Amino acid sequence: MKIYLYSIIVVIITQLSAFCEQSVGNKKLNDAMAERAALMVKTYQAEDQINKAWNDKKLSSPEIEKLRDRYRKLNFEIIEVREKLKAKVNKLPEMQKKAEKVKAMKTQKAVLEKKIKDLKK
Numbered sequence: 001m002k003i004y005l006y007s008i009i010v011v012i013i014t015q016l017s018a019f020c021e022q023s024v025g026n027k028k029l030n031d032a033m034a035e036r037a038a039l040m041v042k043t044y045q046a047e048d049q050i051n052k053a054w055n056d057k058k059l060s061s062p063e064i065e066k067l068r069d070r071y072r073k074l075n076f077e078i079i080e081v082r083e084k085l086k087a088k089v090n091k092l093p094e095m096q097k098k099a100e101k102v103k104a105m106k107t108q109k110a111v112l113e114k115k116i117k118d119l120k121k
Contacts, residue, residue: 053059055068089095 090099
């Protein structure tokens with residue numbers, strides 16, 4: 001009987017020892033993962049600052065301001081060209097047909113919405 005109890009105690013101590021070692025290993029793993037997560041956040045923040053720096057007014061020089069002015073002008077030109085392009089494309093016969101279909105669908109939708117509203121009463 002004593003041998004059986006000693007065997008159980010040895011098994012329990014062995015399992016506790018293994019659990020403690022595993023807990024120490026888990027703590028090391030958790031610490032490493034937490035450190036990695038903190039580093040990832042800092043890295044993301046630094047990259048974000050770098051990616052936004054081109055538009056930061058605090059970071060300036062005459063050459064940078066000249067490039068920013070050119071960038072603004074090019075953006076305005078892009079918007080202007082896009083609007084001209086949209087107007088030309090919308091004048092094409094197939095686009096006019098699609099626009100008429102959209103108008104008809106919107107009218108049908110309004111009729112259905114009124115019908116649904118009336119049915120809810």
